[in-house]
Amino acid sequence: MSKSKLEPRAIRxxxxxxxxxxxxxxxxxxxxxxxxxxxxDYARHVLSAEPMQxxxxxxxxxxxxxAAVGRAGNNxxxxxxxxxxxxxxxxxxxxxxxxxxxxxxxxxxxxxxxxHSR
Numbered sequence: 643m644s645k646s647k648l649e650p651r652a653i654r655x656x657x658x659x660x661x662x663x664x665x666x667x668x669x670x671x672x673x674x675x676x677x678x679x680x681x682x683d684y685a686r687h688v689l690s691a692e693p694m695q696x697x698x699x700x701x702x703x704x705x706x707x708x709a710a711v712g713r714a715g716n717n718x719x720x721x722x723x724x725x726x727x728x729x730x731x732x733x734x735x736x737x738x739x740x741x742x743x744x745x746x747x748x749x750x751x752x753x754x755x756x757x758h759s760r
């Protein structure tokens with residue numbers, strides 16, 4: 643089912659407090675973790691008697707790829723921050739320099755993806 647056909651997420655503002663022993667909490671946490679869920683999700687499932695929907699497990703990703711993409715994202719954030727700072731200070735933004743930096747970042751990301759796609 644596509645995301646566009648899903649119902650909007652319910653806004654959960656209320657908190658349900660339950661008194662329990664340390665042993666009960668530990669047991670509930672163990673059961674929730676066995677199903678790869680938070681204690682809140684597990685309790686909601688048990689209390690509502692609705693079937694628990696399984697979340698798709700994210701694919702395994704090379705840590706070196708994550709680090710490289712993280713560095714590129716950091717560079718992008720630094721460019722954006724510099725632009726916002728200059729704009730707020732009333733300084734002109736050198737769009738040619740920004741474009742050059744973004745193109746370099748685009749090339750770097752393309753190289754990272756190509757390197758990890760082999």
